[in-house]
Structures are given as C-alpha cells and as structure tokens.
Amino acid sequence: AQRVTQPEKLLSVFKGAPVELKCNYSYSGSPELFWYVQYSRQRLQLLLRHISRESIKGFTADLNKGETSFHLKKPFAQEEDSAMYYCALSNNAGNMLTFGGGTRLMVKP
C-alpha cells in the first residue's frame, strides 16, 4: 500500500525566512512524487513534480529515496506563499494519486 505523511498541519514563518514542508512516503515501486498547492479561494493546482527537477515560484523539492522523503523548500518565504500544500504520490500505472493530509503554510509580514 502507498502512503504519504505530512507531519505538520500548520507551519508559520516570517516573511524572508526559509521554509521546509516535510513529506515522507511509503511505496514499494518506483515513486513519482508531486507537490500540489491550494491558495485561498482557488483550486488545487500542481506546484511541481520531482521528475521535472525544476524550481517553481522559488520552491524546490528533492526526492530522497534513502529517507523516503520529498520535502518542499524555499529559501525566502513570501506572504503570497501562504496556502495549503499537499504532497502526493502516483502509482506506477499513473492512474491514482495518494495525497498527504496537507500542511497549511502561513507567512507573516
């Protein structure tokens, strides 16, 4: 069975501070991991996926297979980063995403 754990329900930081949203996964196959974000009153949308290895809005995430983690990082948080963040894992067939419980990021001025 595949499982995604986001240990923090809420993360509060000041503007300009570094941010790390934690994500751990459990999966017996080759994992494909994603971060989805939901801004206030907006739809859930893809932020980044590990295979693309790109930085989106200053965020990066590295897949660590040894630690089974896919933490989301940003060196300097902005107020507009305040949102709900979900880590998600795809099965090998690509037909199912397993989401974590989500972390609410609050960036204070």
Add this chain to the structure above:
Amino acid sequence: DAGVTQSPTHLIKTRGQHVTLRCSPISGHKSVSWYQQVLGQGPQFIFQYYEKEERGRGNFPDRFSARQFPNYSSELNVNALLLGDSALYLCASSLVLGLELFFGPGTRLTVL
C-alpha cells in the same frame, strides 16, 4: 476554457438518499478522476476513467459508482448516503493517464 467544471456547487441530502455529481473536463482531456476530501484531510482517490473505461478504483464501497460519457464528461453516483459521505468531491481531468491533473472547484456534499 473555463477549466474543469463541476455541478452542483453545494448539495444537501439526508441519510439514505442518492446523489449524482457531474464533471466536465478541460476540452481535449480524455481522463477524469474523482477524489473525496473530508474536512481537514487530503483528497482520497475514488475513481479514474480514461476513454470511457474505468482505469482505477480506490477503497470505497460499492455504493459509489461512476461513468464517463462519449464527450468525456463524467458522473459520480453515491447511493444510500451516510453521514460520513459528507465531504468535498473533487473532479480532475488530464490529457492522458499519468499527466498533470487539473482540478475542478469541487462539489460540497452535506448529508444530514
């Protein structure tokens, strides 16, 4: 394109009733997925359809069913509603299997 659309926006039902939720994917997208999001939790996979065929089913009882139509729109049906079915039901579409999911705004179902 308005993106993925879902109807209705909100719905209130009583226990034992039946409900049908509808989803229209982004034009050109052939895959539709359904997720249930209970308050305070992440979305949980219910079904995926691709080219009108069921390609995946999550751990939900048989009271939950879905279908995809020739125009790629989809319906989610839930029979014999329980209080625990109260949730936000999200529909997502993708061009093909395995690509980025585009989510709709959701249908908020309340079961009394």
